[in-house]
Structure formats: structure tokens, C-alpha cells
Amino acid sequence: MNRKSKWIMPPEDTGSAAVEFRGSADIAGGLKRASACVSAMGVYKFRVNGREVSSAVLAPGWTSYKNRVLYQRYDITDMLSEGKNTLSVSVGKGWARSPLSLMREGNLYADHPSAIFYLKLEYEGGKTKEVFSDGKWEVWTTPVINSEIYDGETVDLTVAPRLIGEALPDKGIDVRLAPQYSGLVTEHERVAARRLITAPNGEKIIDFGQNLAGYVEIRITGKAGERVSISHAEVLDKDGNFYTGNLREAKQRDTYTLSGGRDVLKPSYTYHGFRYVRIDEFPGEPAPSAFTAIALYSDMKRTGYFTSANQDVDRLFRNVVWGERSNFVDIPTDCPQRDERLGWTGDAQVFCRTASMIYDTSRFFDKWLADLAAEQRADGSVPRFCPMVPGMDEEGNSAGWGDAAVICPWELYRAYGDPDVIRRNFPLMRGWIEYMHSAGDEEYLWIGGNHFGDWLATDAGEGAYVGATQTDFIASAYYAYSLSLFVKMGQVIGEDMTGYEKLYTSVRRAFRETFMSSGMPVVYKKGDGANKARRTKAVTQTSLAILLAFDLADPGERGAIAKKLVAQIKENGGKMSTGFIGTPLLLPVLSSEGYVTEAYNLLLQTKAPSWLYPVRHGATTMWEHWDSLRTDGTFWSDDMNSFNHYAYGAVAAWLFETALGIRQTEDSAGYSQPVIAPRPDRRLGSASGSLDTPHGKIGVSWQYTDESVRYEISIPDGMCARVEIPGKPPVNVTGGEYIYTT
Numbered sequence: 173m174n175r176k177s178k179w180i181m182p183p184e185d186t187g188s189a190a191v192e193f194r195g196s197a198d199i200a201g202g203l204k205r206a207s208a209c210v211s212a213m214g215v216y217k218f219r220v221n222g223r224e225v226s227s228a229v230l231a232p233g234w235t236s237y238k239n240r241v242l243y244q245r246y247d248i249t250d251m252l253s254e255g256k257n258t259l260s261v262s263v264g265k266g267w268a269r270s271p272l273s274l275m276r277e278g279n280l281y282a283d284h285p286s287a288i289f290y291l292k293l294e295y296e297g298g299k300t301k302e303v304f305s306d307g308k309w310e311v312w313t314t315p316v317i318n319s320e321i322y323d324g325e326t327v328d329l330t331v332a333p334r335l336i337g338e339a340l341p342d343k344g345i346d347v348r349l350a351p352q353y354s355g356l357v358t359e360h361e362r363v364a365a366r367r368l369i370t371a372p373n374g375e376k377i378i379d380f381g382q383n384l385a386g387y388v389e390i391r392i393t394g395k396a397g398e399r400v401s402i403s404h405a406e407v408l409d410k411d412g413n414f415y416t417g418n419l420r421e422a423k424q425r426d427t428y429t430l431s432g433g434r435d436v437l438k439p440s441y442t443y444h445g446f447r448y449v450r451i452d453e454f455p456g457e458p459a460p461s462a463f464t465a466i467a468l469y470s471d472m473k474r475t476g477y478f479t480s481a482n483q484d485v486d487r488l489f490r491n492v493v494w495g496e497r498s499n500f501v502d503i504p505t506d507c508p509q510r511d512e513r514l515g516w517t518g519d520a521q522v523f524c525r526t527a528s529m530i531y532d533t534s535r536f537f538d539k540w541l542a543d544l545a546a547e548q549r550a551d552g553s554v555p556r557f558c559p560m561v562p563g564m565d566e567e568g569n570s571a572g573w574g575d576a577a578v579i580c581p582w583e584l585y586r587a588y589g590d591p592d593v594i595r596r597n598f599p600l601m602r603g604w605i606e607y608m609h610s611a612g613d614e615e616y617l618w619i620g621g622n623h624f625g626d627w628l629a630t631d632a633g634e635g636a637y638v639g640a641t642q643t644d645f646i647a648s649a650y651y652a653y654s655l656s657l658f659v660k661m662g663q664v665i666g667e668d669m670t671g672y673e674k675l676y677t678s679v680r681r682a683f684r685e686t687f688m689s690s691g692m693p694v695v696y697k698k699g700d701g702a703n704k705a706r707r708t709k710a711v712t713q714t715s716l717a718i719l720l721a722f723d724l725a726d727p728g729e730r731g732a733i734a735k736k737l738v739a740q741i742k743e744n745g746g747k748m749s750t751g752f753i754g755t756p757l758l759l760p761v762l763s764s765e766g767y768v769t770e771a772y773n774l775l776l777q778t779k780a781p782s783w784l785y786p787v788r789h790g791a792t793t794m795w796e797h798w799d800s801l802r803t804d805g806t807f808w809s810d811d812m813n814s815f816n817h818y819a820y821g822a823v824a825a826w827l828f829e830t831a832l833g834i835r836q837t838e839d840s841a842g843y844s845q846p847v848i849a850p851r852p853d854r855r856l857g858s859a860s861g862s863l864d865t866p867h868g869k870i871g872v873s874w875q876y877t878d879e880s881v882r883y884e885i886s887i888p889d890g891m892c893a894r895v896e897i898p899g900k901p902p903v904n905v906t907g908g909e910y911i912y913t914t
């Protein structure tokens with residue numbers, strides 16, 4: 173962005189409507205290159221001579237607006253012609269002005285739309301010309317009367333745009349403009365309507381057959397002034413009626429007044445989480461063929477594929493992928509539908525590894541981590557979600573949530589092998605470590621504080637949000653775990669980590685002395701009182717899994733802990749009782765301790781709580797709760813019941829790393845030392861998949877026949893991998909295709 177460009181705003185209050193900032197460029201002959209930079213307070217659409225320049229939606233995206241706003245650069249050379257050209261930036265409320273979270277009044281970052289623009293024209297022979305947004309730009313009305321992130325959009329196509337007046341300089345904006353470097357949010361899959369339902373209560377509903385984040389495009393020719401209105405929802409209730417209870421206050425409704433010609437309707441400045449739309453208003457009989465759902469998410473390269481002959485597991489994996497797509501809308505959101513859609517740190521942390529296998533998330537997370545760093549407080553703590561919504565901030569953060577500051581950079585480094593992610597995030601990580609170091613009265617433990625614990629675990633009984641594992645246990649374990657990762661990462665980039673290494677030794681020792689006895693977890697009696705009220709238990713599936721996964725158990729203790737975990741699962745009817753913190757750890761620790769069959773038992777469990785229960789109950793995305801929908805068709809609650817929450821999708825990392833066996837040695841990164849160690853199970857029949865690593869694509873498939881298992885492994889040229897086929901001696905192989913039968 174050029175410094176001479178000014179933020180501009182409308183000359184009068186335009187309320188909730190989207191406005192168009194209109195400028196022009198006079199183009200002479202011999203134009204070689206035209207490059208435009210655009211940004212807005214709100215979300216914008218950029219058009220040249222009335223044509224949309226890019227398929228970007230919701231630009232400039234959501235960043236920590238008090239610290240930085242991104243601008244986007246577009247090559248518009250081919251869109252300009254000699255003579256006068258119209259440049260237009262239309263701005264809707266977006267995240268800057270819509271109500272967000274509990275801040276229902278909106279206008280959180282600004283109370284009016286603003287835009288900033290710069291165009292550089294380069295001519296043959298070296299001459300250049302520039303165009304800036306300034307007071308010469310005009311401000312026009314648009315057909316968009318209202319548009320909000322949660323509530324949807326209202327569009328009137330009968331009203332011709334009207335000149336409001338000349339733009340004014342917006343002197344109130346004092347924010348750093350940074351270039352966009354992550355993928356823009358754009359339109360992806362187009363999903364045709366599957367069926368039109370008339371619900372028992374008479375409402376007309378379109379079913380797209382897939383829950384997703386995006387919007388609906390409607391093609392229609394009607395009379396001028398006729399209206400179309402649709403509401404969006406994820407599920408039908410037990411009677412088959414349209415259910416919006418779990419959206420809480422989000423209206424998710426788009427309303428259009430038709431122009432009278434042929435209209436292609438879709439919103440410009442909002443998005444929804446939905447599988448179904450209810451037709452609230454429509455002229456005549458709606459035909460399903462007129463409706464198409466369009467998925468919106470950040471552009472990322474697809475890197476990980478998995479399929480299985482077991483239809484349930486296959487669907488589970490697809491649900492994880494849709495969970496990622498639906499929640500990687502510029503920031504990693506918890507869910508795309510209710511009045512929340514926030515960048516919750518804990519959710520991002522538990523899903524980061526899986527997400528980074530399925531898509532190349534390096535730039536996506538890099539952008540979000542830069543905002544997390546921008547919002548880090550002087551004491552090193554980071555907000556619960558990022559970007560933080562003004563008015564919603566609280567001190568500190570929960571263990572397992574704030575640890576995103578360390579764990580996300582670690583997972584990105586492991587996935588892509590680029591040490592720069594460590595360098596860039598080193599101060600962020602150090603700050604969070606120092607925050608944990610100073611939190612509470614104990615130097616080497618994290619006791620007390622406000623924690624989400626093993627969020628949504630079922631072991632604390634019906635209706636509890638925080639699971640039975642002591643929150644001090646989880647907090648102190650994360651303190652040790654994040655510190656261990658921080659030490660490793662510091663060493664990778666050549667920092668002197670001796671002080672932190674010593675600290676780690678003390679933290680691990682203190683954890684073991686406080687939270688373990690005879691190699692098993694115990695409750696710390698002097699711990700947080702609130703824990704006791706929640707019927708804290710010492711030995712839970714989560715506490716056992718944490719000891720193994722975070723290397724808090726000594727080698728001689730691991731066997732007994734794993735055995736106890738297997739017994740606990742058995743006592744619970746072969747089901748898990750874990751929440752956000754414990755669930756992603758279960759299968760990895762079971763299989764790494766030799767309980768591969770038990771891990772598969774858990775994976776293949778179909779009664780709740782289990783990954784396949786939602787699959788068997790029609791899920792097309794991951795659910796927030798194990799029993800979001802109960803067997804009798806009722807919902808566990810209206811309050812916190814997202815049907816598109818990616819956190820439990822973290823299980824897919826195990827499908828790659830253990831079922832297919834595409835992994836890497838503990839001390840390497842970016843698959844520079846890959847290990848292929850598939851662990852098949854007859855109940856899956858076959859599995860196949862691939863991972864596009866920085867060193868090329870690794871492919872693995874295995875298939876059961878009557879007496880044998882056949883493995884096919886594909887290693888890219890130039891890669892050297894260790895192959896560990898069950899029942900065969902390990903071998904080192906180089907690029908090529910390999911077949912094994914056992």
C-alpha cells in the first residue's frame with residue numbers, strides 16, 4: 173500500500189448498508205502492468221468497470237484490527253482499457269462492524285465503512301502513474317441494505333444506486349497495513365440441492381446433503397419487487413422440522429428483493445454454517461435445481477488423502493476434511509454457524525497437526541499466529557480466542573488453550589520442516605512459557621487459574637462442561653509439555669536453551685512429585701478448590717493418556733499406565749470418556765504402547781461417546797459433543813451444540829500416522845527422516861492414502877485378502893525412508909514403488 177493513499181469514508185451516516193467507494197483511472201496507450209492494492213474496515217468486493225476482480229470473499233479477512241489490517245494486491249492489467257475506467261470498492265460490515273460473540277451492539281472496531289486503495293500503472297518506456305483513494309472518490313449506495321456475519325444479508329435489487337456524495341478522509345483509522353500472504357477466502361465446492369422436503373410443520377426445506385460453511389446461490393427470474401428469503405441450519409429436529417435452536421442468536425438469513433430480470437442471488441459480505449435452508453419467502457414453487465450451496469474457505473493446497481473400505485471410517489475422514497474446510501475461513505474458528513465463530517486457541521491447538529496433514533496450512537496458521545503474537549499481553553499470556561473481540565477480553569488463558577502459542581508453531585515445524593516458523597514465533601512462545609512460569613504460587617507447577625480443563629469430557633457426569641481430570645494436573649502437564657517443545661525448538665534455531673532445559677527438569681520433577689504416586693496419577697489435595705466441586709478423579713482416561721503422550725511417565729512406568737488405560741476404557745463399556753484435551757491423545761498412546769487392536773476397537777466403537785456414533789447418526793461434519801444428537805433424536809442442549817466443530821477431528825492424524833503409518837522420527841521435521849510403519853486391521857478391509865510432504869508424495873495402501881495382507885508403498889525420488897512392515901525386519905528404501913505381502 174502506498175503511503176499517499178488515504179483511508180476514506182462516506183460523508184454521512186450510512187447505517188448498516190454496504191456502500192460503494194468509486195474512483196476512476198484514465199488509461200493511456202502502452203500500458204504494461206497495473207497493480208492495485210485494496211483494503212477496508214469491513215469486508216469488501218473490488219470491481220473494475222463493474223466486473224469483479226477476484227473470487228476473493230470476505231477480504232481483507234479478520235486480523236487483530238487494533239494492530240493490523242491486511243491489504244490485498246491484484247493484477248488488473250487485463251481488466252483496464254484505454255480511456256476512463258471505473259474502480260469500485262464496495263464495503264459491508266464484516267467483522268469490523270458486525271455484532272461478535274456477546275457484543276451484540278456491533279461496530280466494535282469502527283462505526284462506519286472505510287476503504288483504502290492504491291493503483292500503480294506502468295507503461296512501456298518506463299513511465300508510471302498512480303491512483304490513490306482520496307476525497308475525489310465518490311460514495312454510492314448499493315443494493316445491500318444490511319449485512320452481518322451472524323445474521324446474514326438483505327439485498328434490494330429494485331433500487332438503483334444513488335450518489336451519496338464525495339468521500340471524506342477517515343482520520344480515525346490508525347492501523348498498520350500489512351500485505352496479505354496467506355490464501356484468500358474463496359469459493360470452493362459447489363453442492364447441488366439434494367431434495368426439497370415439506371416438513372411436518374409445513375415448512376419447505378432444501379437439503380444439500382452436506383454440512384458446510386458458505387452460502388447459497390439461487391438462480392431465479394421473478395417480478396420486480398418479489399422476495400426470496402432463506403434461513404440456514406445444520407440439522408432437522410426429531411420430528412423432521414427445521415432446527416435453529418443451536419444457532420443461539422445468529423439469524424443466518426438472506427433476503428432478496430428481485431430485480432424483475434434474471435437474478436443470480438448470493439450474499440456478498442456474510443457466510444453461514446448449514447446443510448439445510450428453509451424457504452421463508454419465494455415467488456411460486458421453488459425447484460431444487462435453482463439452489464446451489466457454495467463452500468467458502470481459505471485457499472490452501474490439499475496434501476493429505478485417506479480412504480478405507482470401511483464405510484464408517486471413510487465417512488469419518490471425510491467429516492474431518494469438511495470440518496477443516498468449514499472452519500478455516502481466514503482464521504481457525506471453533507464453528508461456522510452459531511453466534512460465536514471465533515478463533516479459539518485450544519481448538520486450533522488440538523487440531524493443528526491433523527489440519528496440517530490434510531492441507532498445507534503453513535501460511536494460514538502463520539497469519540493467525542502473527543495476530544496471536546500481536547495480541548499477546550505484557551505478562552506473556554495470550555487471549556482465549558484470536559482475534560480477541562473488543563470488550564470480551566479477560567486476563568490469562570486456560571492451559572491447553574494458550575499453549576496454541578507453542579504447539580501450533582511446533583506442529584507447523586514438524587509438518588513442513590521450516591525453522592523460520594520457530595524464529596518468527598520465538599518471542600510469542602517464550603512469552604507464554606514465562607506466563608506459565610509465573611502463574612500461581614508454585615514456580616514449577618501451574619496451580620489454580622481459570623481453566624477449561626478436559627473440555628466436554630463425559631467423565632464428570634451429565635451436564636458438566638469441564639471433565640473430571642483435575643485442572644491443575646492438566647495445567648501443570650501442559651506447562652511441562654510446552655516447555656519441552658520450546659526447548660527443542662530453541663535448539664533447532666541455535667538459541668541457548670540451558671536455562672529452559674533446567675527449568676524443564678524442575679517442572680517435570682515437580683509434576684511427578686505432585687501428581688503421581690507409584691507411577692499412577694493422583695489428585696493434588698492443595699489444588700484448585702473448584703476441581704473438587706467437580707468430582708475430580710485422579711485416574712481418568714485423560715490423565716493416563718497425558719502421562720504417556722507428554723512424556724511425564726518414566727520408561728518403566730509406561731506399561732502399567734497403558735494397561736490401566738486399556739482397563740479404564742473396558743470398564744467404560746469399550747468407550748472413551750474424554751474431552752478436547754484427552755481425546756486426540758488416546759489412539760496414539762494406545763498404539764505406541766502396543767495396543768493397536770485396542771486402538772482400533774475404540775476407533776470402531778459406534779455407541780456414544782465415539783467417533784463413529786455421529787457417523788452412524790448421519791453426521792457429515794464433526795460434532796462438538798459426543799451426544800450432540802441423542803439416540804432418541806433429541807439434542808443434548810441448545811446452548812453449546814455445534815454440528816461442525818473440528819476439535820474431535822484430530823483423530824485423523826492417527827489414520828495417517830498409524831493406520832497408514834506415514835510418520836517421521838521424533839527428532840526430525842518436514843519428513844526429512846520418514847518412517848513408514850503401517851498398522852493394518854482386518855475390520856477396515858483396506859486403507860489407502862498419501863501425504864504430500866516437502867520432499868514429495870508418500871503413498872501407502874494395504875489390503876486384506878483371505879490369508880494375507882498386501883502393502884503398496886510409494887516413496888518419492890530422492891527420499892530415503894525406513895519401512896517397518898509388521899512381521900518383517902525393518903528396511904531402508906529410496907524413491908520407488910514397493911510391494912510387501914505378509
Ligand code: BGC
Nearest residue numbers: 506507512516518519624627
Ligand atoms: C467453543 C469451544 C471453545 C470453548 C472454550 C466454546 O464456546 O465453542 O470450542 O474451546 O468455548 O471453553
